[in-house]
Amino acid sequence: MDNVKNFTKGLIKENPVFALLLGMCPTLGVTTSAENGLGMGLATTFVLVMANIVISAVKNGIPDKVRIPAFIIIIASFVTVVELTMQAYLPSLFASLGLFIPLIVVNCIVLGRAEAFASKNNVISSAIDGLGMGLGFSLALTLLGAVREFLGSGKVFGLQIYDTNYGMLVFVLAPGAFLVLGYLILVINRFKKA
């Protein structure tokens, strides 16, 4: 089935973070903890699915030359919806993700899927593609966040595993993001080949 493939390709084979290396800004920026990574991933998933649905639905009514601006407006609207909703109902998550929520607008995964997939396929496969890509992104961010949180502060999802003072601070800071991402890609590529 094509739709099954559309869904699963985003998880591993074409994972936006580990395989396509798209959306590095939020990936490196917010994954200081597993919870932040998951929150950011789910917010992006929502935007991806909704934007893909709407874009594939209106694609025939949009002239080619104004395609990109029209897509960006649609994406930005959904991002603002997420931002306002999160601010209202999940204020603490909103506080820790901060600037990265509005930045979903310029996340290349979202525009990339809109341009590469949603503008060429029907509504249902676009929605499934968005969901797969979004969940792949969430998975990657959560994994990255969990590893960094564990090595950096001895916690996973806020649950203390070992004493915080033994944690290596570098993993919570920016260089740790690059290190962990690099090694995770290494591990995943190794398994893909096998």
Add this chain to the structure above:
Amino acid sequence: MESTFKNMVLALLIVTLVSSAILGFVYELTKQPIVDAQLKKKLEAINKVVPPYNNNPNDEMYTIEVEGGEAVEAYPAKMDNKLVGTAIKTYTNKGFSGFIQVMVGFVPNGTVYNYQVLDHKETPGLGSKMNDWFRPQEVVAETADVKFSIFDWLFGIKPGGDGDTKSIVNKTPGNKGFLVAKDGGEIDAITAATISSRAFLDAINRGYTALQKSSQVAIKQDSTLVSTQLQGGE
């Protein structure tokens, strides 16, 4: 689809119109919950930093002007109309990454009851420890972000013991204000985060100065009131 001037304008117009309609709707829908969430966060902070009270500090909020033309917000906490403490929402711009906002509670004699960091962008794992560091150990034990360990001993980090040299709780800034040990004060700075510690204490001192200023004004007003009453009686 072929692009002509007409259909390009039309398409963008429709897309933007629909988007703004949806956004307006969502904005209206979330306006009240956002205000409520912010108020809840503020009240939780006030609850934490002042002794138990039974008035509504948010309704009695007043602002005090501090140097530089800025103002801090003060929330008086009263038990049966008697002032038991004042929560001051104070700030500093001297943090390692700029702005830090702190809610700090003072009891009427000027000692710190408790504090809560509301907003900061300090380095995770270093400056971000300030939300626990400046409290006495037994209070910290519950939230447990800074515990004494072999690691501390190895690197000569002071255990803090009863938290006397780290804590600002139950101390009064006095005329000099709180200073870190490096600057000749009595408060131990966060290990490897002296700048954040200085900034934090700067915020507390700003709150204290503001409170002093406002209470002096209040006393003056009281005494003028008394003297006019006396004159009236003559």
